[in-house]
Amino acid sequence: MTQSPVSPQPRPARPAVTPSQAFDALYGSCAPALVRQTYLLTGRRELARESVERAFQQAWQRWPEVAVDPDPAGWVRAAAHDWALSPRHRFRLRHRRAEPPPADPSDRALLHALLTLSPARRRTLLLHDGVGLGLPEAAAETQASTPAAAGRLLFARETLAALVPDQAAPEVLRRRLDELATAQHLHAARPPSVRSRAERRTRWGTVGALAFTAAIVGATTQTLRMAQDHYERPVPRGTEIRDLPPRVAQGPLSEEQLELRALLESSPLHGPERVVPEAR
Incomplete structure (x- = not known):
């Protein structure tokens, strides 16, 4: 007697992950370390938090693209580093003020050498010796060739060896970078607030784009209404001008006008007596 084969039981379907849950998971795993990395790039605590928040706002605004990226963490890291090192910050008043240095003397010396x-x-030094990326990956993230990135790395190591020789060894530098960044007690914002700010920026950007488009359309319409619809050739010099109305000749004076003229001509100094000064 043969037994009928037992059909396999279907596996329970896993609950689908929403975009907000995926974003929060990425934020929770990357944001704290990324704030510390950005502090090492800038030496400014508030700018580090702002750069990471802006990078994740961009990631949420472009989440369909970031979600399928082979390295979402690298995408956000590159965006945060680009924002942190942007030259625009030198024109901002609050970033012109001096940042309180670290309390530990060795931390101050290392941060000064980095800056x-x-x-x-x-x-390049932070990506290779701090984060642990390979040289080709660090070159790609900084948009440079591999030889250029290698030259930058060698020069940075030589500079650190001259300024902080006790901390410049690659095996020591990574540990010291972690200690320097961790000692600052940097904190990232909560994921829901980052998503809400990104959505608010998107709405305001849409409103601004619509208002700008409406202004352009209005200006173009007004220009078309006021512009000439045909070409008028300029009149050459010396050309006789025709079709002008004739000059109107002055007609004869009425009796009242004749009497008034006679009165004015008979008055002293051709004017009424009341305007003549009297001698005293």
Whole structure:
């Protein structure tokens, strides 16, 4: 007697992950470390938090693109580093004020050595020796060739070796970078607030784009209404002008006008007596 094969039981379907849940998971795993990395790039606590928040706002606004990216964490990291190193911050008043330095002398020396590097060399050093990216990956994220990134890295290491020789070794530098950033007690915003601010920025951007488009359409319409619809050739010099109305000749004076003229001509100084000064 043969037994009928037992059909396999279907596996329970996993609950679908919503975009907000996926975003919150990415934010929770990347944002705290990214704030510390950005602080090492800028030396400013508030700018580090702002850069990370702006990067995740951009990620939420472009979530369909970020969600399918091979490296969403790298996408957000590149956006945060780009915002943090933007030259526009030098014109902002609150970023011109001096930032309180770290309390530990060795931390102050290391941060000062990092800030003496150019932004490109500082970023390459942080990605390679701090984050642990390979040289080709660090070059791609900084939009440079691999030889250029290698030159930046070597120059940055030489500068640190001259300024902080006890902390410049690659095996020591990564630990010291983590200690320096962790000692600042930096905190990131909550994911729901980041998503709500991103959505608010999107709405305001849409309203601004519509208002700008309406202004352009109105200006174009007014220009078309006031513009000439045909070309008028300029009149050459010396051309006789025709079709002008003739000059109107002055007609004869009435009796009242003749009497008034005679009165004015007979008055002293051709004017009424009341305007003549009297001698005293």
